[in-house]
Amino acid sequence: MIGPAAVPDELVIEAGRTEAHYWRDLWRYRDLFYFLAWRDLLVRYKQTVFGVLWAVLRPFLTMLIFVVVFSQVAGLPSDGVPYPILVLAGMLPWQFFATALSDSSASLVSNANLITKIYFPRIILPASSVIVALVDFTITLGLLAAVMVWYRHVPPVQVVLLPLFVLLSLVAALGPGLIATALNVKYRDFRFVIPFIVQFGLYVSPIGFKSSVIEGRLGPLARLLYSLNPMVGVIDGFRWCLGAEPSLHLASLAISVITSVVLLGIGVRYFRATEKGFADIV
């Protein structure tokens, strides 16, 4: 007779059962999270000639276009701050959001071979694509720093709060990213919707102009409604930290933060509700 051995905790698999150890499992698989992101980065830069340069080149060229179109042609005001800094402070977080959304939504379908053969918390796949986008984002922040040095623009003290807004942009990207990922597995034509959302979002986010323009032309209520777009809070925050915006509109920021958090909550719930069926339909 063997005594009571150290019984590892029991796992029950049942239809419709929500995983009791979901978050603990996620923690156990943290290395996978890291390795997937590492794989994507490594592979991307192994196959290209320009490598890391791509991450910088794309926002740089877009910035040039924005600068020409908005400051020279449209003549939008920038209140004394160099216009390229204003544009970059808006465009970089936006580009992060757009990349995170499109990459994460494609992540499950492009890793279908993993999903049908191995168990791991599926949320790791879209999440690690978001992390890859975040790495690109930090590279482009270097570009922004270079532009600031070029214009001899010294950021104010609140620049130390910048990481908080990076975190907010992460939350803002992850929520819609998870929703899009789950929808993309179930409905294959959803991938046609994503570029549209990205393009549309570019114009409804305050990238070529300041959010205060909305308030100035359409009134304070319009600005609050406008802040339902989570990127409004992120971009305004970036500009404030970099001294491209004199003050932070707290109500507007609060609305953006709440929208981001709610979207993340919906995203995680929806993803978890559908993830067990992924292997059957992917």
Add this chain to the structure above:
Amino acid sequence: MANPIISVENLGKRYRLRHQQQSYETLRDSLTATAKSWLAGRLATAIPSEEDFWALKDVSFEINQGDVVGVIGRNGAGKSTLLKILSRITEPTTGRIRLKGRVASLLEVGTGFHPELTGRENIFLNGAILGMTKTEIRRHFDEIVAFSEVERFLDTPVKHYSSGMYTRLAFSVAAHLRSEILIVDEVLAVGDAAFRHKCLAKMQSAAEEDRTVLFVSHDLAAIQKLTEKTLLLSHGRLQSFADTATCLAEYVASCSRSDATNLPRPLNSCPVILTELRLEDSTGRNTRSLKLTEPFDVRIRFSCEQPLRNAVIGIAVHTPNDVALFATHTNDFGTLLECSPGDWEAVCHVAPNLLRAGKYRISVGVLDHNLLVYHVADACRLSIEPILLDGSGHYDERIGELYMPMRWAVAPATLQSN
């Protein structure tokens, strides 16, 4: 009864079969379907093109710690579905499973390998995918590399690997996974014989460490070698769960019309079933032990389920080390088989003085239009008895895989100038 490490109750998995040639749902279709059902006042909501298919139904069993259990059944019997549910890749529709311990499943070798990455990088990536932590991988890294025998190519992208190297590396990572429960699907079907042997040994040692192993294979010889108990699935139901010998016999009986032999069913439902294989010495006696100097016949009786056209039936003789010595088939001298359904017999006359003394295995295969439609890896074993050298008490122990006496002429040399 000890505490089971895996217990499965009334497990069922239902798939929806769509009869249209459309594999994915589209948002557009969902939306138009919803719109239609609204317009039709919800009368036409049922989508007629769907049908339920139970890949598994009412399956219950318990497995104790340290058991090595085989899973057999024909294609579509539900083996893979069972493994996928056990490894949490997909969710069951009904029933419940209790698992006590960490599960490592190996449903495919090299899942997640990236061709652009080097061997070293892939070890880390694949290890993480299989559920190892970075420290675990690092701890076993040298062992993994040694086991895989690809040290020299560690920093080469795996896209340049041969398929054998690729498989070896992939299996090595998986083999070093530490878990209480190990689920393995058919991965031993790859690689060369020597490596396959190594893999089997590795699995055997896993069992000796009191780990629980579930092993799916079509290779009944491997099941027999490795497992004590076997689950036999048939059409999604558990047909029996008993000791391996009983289960294999039942499996074979359910497939084969003649129960006099232990010849297993082919890989998938096939047009041919081997019913009997006889080795006959010169007197026509069925035996498994033959003299080196004696010719013998391999008499293959098979039953043809579907007509065969342009088919070939053949045998191969293998050494105990799984080296195929030679193969021969009915088309050696240009005869293609035309078989109508019914029972048939093929006889191969094997020349004497060909096989050295030793033990051999014969495999049988049927090819239809160059496609292997039937294969029995271990159709029969035979041994060739050694002979004594003339006039001495010693056995003939020459080297070489084959015994091929030749005529020699020896004479005093005469000087020749050409």
